[in-house]
Amino acid sequence: MKLVEKDGVKIFKFDILEDVKHCFSTRVGGVSKGCYESMNLAFRGDERENVLENYDRILALIDSKKEDTVWTRQVHTDNILVVCKKDRGKGLFFERIKDGYDGIITMEEDVVLTAFSADCVLIYFYDRVKKIVGICHSGWRGTVLAIAGKMVEKMVELGSLRENIVCGIAPAIGKCCFQVDDVVIDAFKDKFEFFDKCFEVDKKSKGHYFVDLHSINERILLEAGIKKENIENSRICTKCGSDLFFSHREMGEKRGSLAGFISL
Template identity: 45%
Template sequence: MIQQKNNFKYITFQNLEKTNMVKHCITTRLGGVSEGVYAELNMSFTRGEQREKVLQNYDIVCNAMGFDKNSFVLCHQTHTTNILAVTEQHRGMGVTKNSTIKNTDGLITNIIGIQLTAFSADCTPILLLDVNKKAIGAVHAGWRGSVNSIVKKAIEKMTEYYGTNPSDIMAGIGPSIGQCCFQVDAPVVEEFRQKLYFANDVIQNDTIKGKYKIDLWETNKRILMDCGVKEQNIELSKICTMCHTDLFYSHRVMGNDRGNMAAIIALK
């Protein structure tokens, strides 16, 4: 659901809020100090914007959400399925100290107060909470991460490190490019069909010959359910970033001249 504090608009998941175990949000592009192509709330330090502006945006989000600026953990996302188990030594990496976390698209932890962060601008952000073992995850799932089941890799790592039972997981699938807009060519469709047994359930023929449209929300929901996450514990924002560029950055619309949203989660 969309919420607002002052000019800062953000998304939350009701299933996560009801647990009272985490602070979380997915930022929109509204409510910050970024200007030009980055306007208004760019959360990424790698887009080319002045670092000081991005830091001011972090201050705005921290003040609104009760986050600690020194406790973020960011990673350099490269459409992998690599997941990092975050420890105390990583606290602050990417915001208040340099990050050594490269080629990583998912973060998990069981440490209170560490704010796991995943960036997106059409790709699908996914937040995870194990309500029993008190562990969390933040995952960046573009089409490559989705077809390669990155969220499954995150759950497997939570099980390995924290003893997570998938039936105890609450999951939130955030705003990203919807099936309405996610047009792809035959090679992408073929990869989905090779790697996901349910691929035909999430693929539609487009009106343009040789083009198709894929539902990344349903793809990730099905992967979560196949892992053992209960359907009633999965919440979908169902907001298309490409349809709503007034609210979100969209790579397909804006190209590389844009900001990024951030999906953030921390244990209380």
């Protein structure tokens, strides 16, 4: 993954997705003020004009436009929706798609799939042969539900072969900072046999643990049949890098949102 800067805007791009329009935002290069400073990409009480300007700035870097974006309501589920050109503008200009979906997929060109994050994991999908793209939002709840694996199954239903799918795992809260309690640990233990390799006991705080969401999502993708060499895992921590990222754990509710974009 590399950091690209153009016209004052900084974005991250996956090497493995160089054939397709995409990026993961940083908070650098927008016009929003205060706790939204500066590249805030969700409304969250920010001024609408500023958010729209931010969209213009960031999407110019990936040769896309804000009128083509599609938002869903992310509610920590494993629901996945296939969208098309008629859904463009939902979220930014029209009412957002009503029901909760944390994964979106399209087979059509110039549909800019948009997902939001401020510590949660975003995972990008691209079938190089069948020309299908997708993105999902996988916080700890979505990760327990293995939404990343369900994205692969949905793409297979649409005609993808697993060996043709490449995936990028974006910056998100790292094992260094994602401290959780027994409730979260038990949910993971019940679900994944490999989980013992993906967390550590917090030696300084009894009853707490550090969980590695980047690794768990990579293992979910491997179990879903994605080749190891077709996964690019950023392993970048958004809380450690809060000069570049909005981090919920670092900033709380008074913050902007990062976004991931992908389009054919």
